[in-house]
Amino acid sequence: MATVSCPRCHQAVDSQAITCPYCRTTLKAFGHPGIPLHRASKDEYLCDSCTYHADDTCNFPQRPYAKDCTLYQNIEESKLQSQQQLAHQSFGVTVKSWVKRNQGLLLLLGLVLICLVIALSTS
Structure with missing residues (x-):
């Protein structure tokens, strides 16, 4: 059984407890053990x-x-x-994400390159 300290009375309390059994301070949000309630100093x-x-x-x-x-x-x-x-992040992941973000630019550059090759081959 994991324990935590109550923020008000500082007693050891079960980490799944919704309220402190000693001082009745709410420990979990909305009475649900899965939602932690953060408290300020x-x-x-x-x-x-x-x-x-x-x-x-x-x-x-x-x-x-x-x-x-x-x-x-x-x-x-x-x-x-x-x-x-x-x-x-590795270099490969960085390159892949850049290519994914700039697909339109790469497509446009590819078309320009193809047009340039066709223009040079016909002249």
């Missing part, structure tokens, strides 16, 4: 370090003063993840 708000607040896509009613949220995503963790993904 005493004097901080989650929105200050949230990706959705930074890119202005958050529609949470408590924004920008949310103390708990189910959709919270730490902006620093997001940046670190994207940097790691970029570092792990």
Whole structure:
């Protein structure tokens, strides 16, 4: 049985518990053990370090003063993840994605090249 610490009373609680059996603090969102509920520290708000607040896509009613949220995503963790993904991409994957993004340009260049070959061969 995995345990976590209750954010209010700091007692060890089962990681699947919906509420703390000691102080009745809600630990999971909407009473569902699969939805984690992120909580801010005493004097901080989650929105200050949230990706959705930074890119202005958050529609949470408590924004920008949310103390708990189910959709919270730490902006620093997001940046670190994207940097790691970029570092792990191989040259072949990079070329394939570039070709996929620029198919129209490659088609146009191919047609120009074919026209140039035909024009040079007939003259």
